[in-house]
Amino acid sequence: MARLSIIALGLLYGLSNILGVVADTTTLTDPAIDGTIDLGFPSVNITAILAEAENELGVNGTITDNLPDDGYGAPGTTITARDIEKLQELRKRTFGNSKGIFGAIACLSLKIIFPTKTATPGSSNYNSWNNPSFWSATTYMTPTCVFRPTSVDDVSLAMQLIFISQSDFNVVGGGHSAIKGWANTEDGVLIILSGLTGVKVKSGYAEVSAGERWGNVFTVLDQHKLMALGGRMSPVGVPGLVLGGGISYLTNQHGFVADQVKNFQVVLANGWVVNANAVANADLFRALKGGSSNFGIVTRIDLHTWPCPKGVYSGQLYFSDTRDYPKMFDAVYKYHTVGALTDVQSHLISAFVYVQIPGLGGMHMGAFTAFRTISDSETNPGPGPALQEIVDLNPTVKSSSTLKVRPYGSQAIELGSGDVRGLRQDMRDFSVYADKQLYIDLFQIWNSTMTVKHGAKTGFMGTIAFQPITTKAIAAGGLRGGNSLGLEGNTKTMAIINLTHQWLDPTHDKEILASLDEVMTKSIALAKARGLHHRYYYLNYAHKDSNPICGYGRASVDRLKKVSRFYDPCGVFQSRVPGGFKIPEPSSCPI
Ligand SMILES: Cc1cc2nc3c(=O)[nH]c(=O)nc-3n(C[C@H](O)[C@H](O)[C@H](O)COP(=O)(O)OP(=O)(O)OC[C@H]3O[C@@H](n4cnc5c(N)ncnc54)[C@H](O)[C@@H]3O)c2cc1C
Incomplete structure (x- = not known):
């Protein structure tokens, strides 16, 4: 745990370097997590895992030779802006010559760490997790592997690995987007959230894991005679709907579904887990209310609830x-x-x-x-x-x-x-x-x-x-x-x-x-x-x-751009998630 805290602080330090601020003054704070990530895999050394995958694929050193000298994932590791630039240059070079190698390394590394949660084409898990995740047959694709986490720690570790390996990736919640590639990818890792389940009723709100669909959320709330804003058809996924705004049966009274989120738990591009709410990371909080998949992988959404005693x-x-x-x-x-x-x-x-x-x-x-x-x-x-x-x-x-x-x-x-x-x-x-x-x-x-x-x-x-x-x-x-x-x-x-x-x-x-x-x-x-x-x-x-x-207008796009630069300074969600609505240049948008 102590070692991982150091890694987390190292990542924060790296992030701060890029932003030109020191860690002490950054607003990237998370009181609930205290700057630590409890990964639950204390013995994971990402460099060693990547090296093992490279070796099996016969591409030794592709990533690992370009990692910081002290190795990534070793005690006291920091990753600096220069390290990230080096990796990005590597990605450009290698991608031109051998497209897909990063995805292959990331997938094999995930398979080493999470053998039962990672599936490759031809396996029964791949077949039962991949296409069935999607509503429309127009969105079927063949990712290099699918990864089905069951905890935020899984997502965090996988994201660190994907971040360093330079692989493409995408994330699917309920899979109800009808656009090919928006929640899927042909190359790299498809992260399927259906294993992140659970609806916990708290005082005045409910914690909803990102793999949930609205039907189960409402069924749990009904047991407590409560209601929350959400989708109007039970099979639709929770995360995509909320991140795009969300129209609910309660919208005339309470606005968009995203308006009634109390807190988002988010895994950032570097694997760091943060909360975004009215107090902590408030700029990210606002950005996520409509900003879609541009800032991180949302792993839990806390929704305000209201009594509904008479139905x-x-x-x-x-x-x-x-x-x-x-x-x-x-x-x-x-x-x-x-x-x-x-x-x-x-x-x-x-x-x-x-x-x-x-x-x-x-x-x-x-x-x-x-x-x-x-x-x-x-x-x-x-x-x-x-x-x-x-x-x-x-x-x-x-x-x-x-x-x-x-x-x-x-x-x-x-x-x-x-x-x-x-x-x-x-x-x-x-x-x-x-x-x-x-x-x-x-x-x-x-x-x-x-x-x-x-x-x-x-x-x-x-x-x-x-x-x-x-x-x-x-x-x-x-x-x-x-x-x-x-x-x-x-x-x-x-x-x-x-x-x-x-x-x-x-x-x-x-x-x-x-x-x-x-x-x-x-x-x-x-x-x-x-x-x-x-x-x-x-x-x-x-x-x-x-x-x-x-269409949100220039002022909003400008805010989204700033938030993206701060929380995802390497632009991972802009360039390595192939689909989804990206943040355009503000000057190209209407005022
Ligand atoms: C039958 C049907 C009924 C619908 N009813 C409504 C309705 O009542 N109200 C309404 O507002 N909309 C409705 N929609 C539209 C719906 O909001 C979108 O289809 C939405 O994308 C569904 O969310 P999802 O999790 O299933 O999406 P997905 O297809 O899984 O994802 C959509 C996008 O969000 C991203 N994403 C998914 N999960 C995460 C995450 N955890 N972190 C970061 N990014 C993520 C994906 O990468 C993708 O880009 C409906 C759609 C259908 C098909």
């Missing part, structure tokens, strides 16, 4: 008669601009779906979820005035809905039960200011481009959903110290327009994706022409070319 009133409503659509758009618009503000306990998912049903053909459907928390004083729970118009739209739909009083988590579980993995999926979005006619016209663009052209394809399902973000929701985030999303200046309701599509046959990828590009181009052009376009792209739904972090 919630919620359920699904399916409108299959398109003659109801004009009334529905009217009600949705009213909800976005009035109801979502006057009754913040309510929430509405308004999705317009086209689905291909075997034997029956294609059909349009409004798939709405109406939700409302029940306050202590309520004796007759119901949808409340804000959602009443939606619920009353069509009496047949109302009578066949699943609306009822239920535990908080049960709505996410009901919606999540329809989630299918392993199909071809695409998600993308853009934002507009709330406007009824624009909603109708965006629906028409989508309908004529997607359902008319592709609706008959096997397994096709397309959705356009309208998600309000109100000024009250944004203000709730401000009360918790703000986030990275750059929405503070909003003066009226905006709506995230989310397009989600699935299909079966990979040979249809090209034409479906081309049509989706067309929908985006036409829709954004229309919104701009009417002065209703908003620069924001919700990162968790965004298309890979959307550059959502730029």
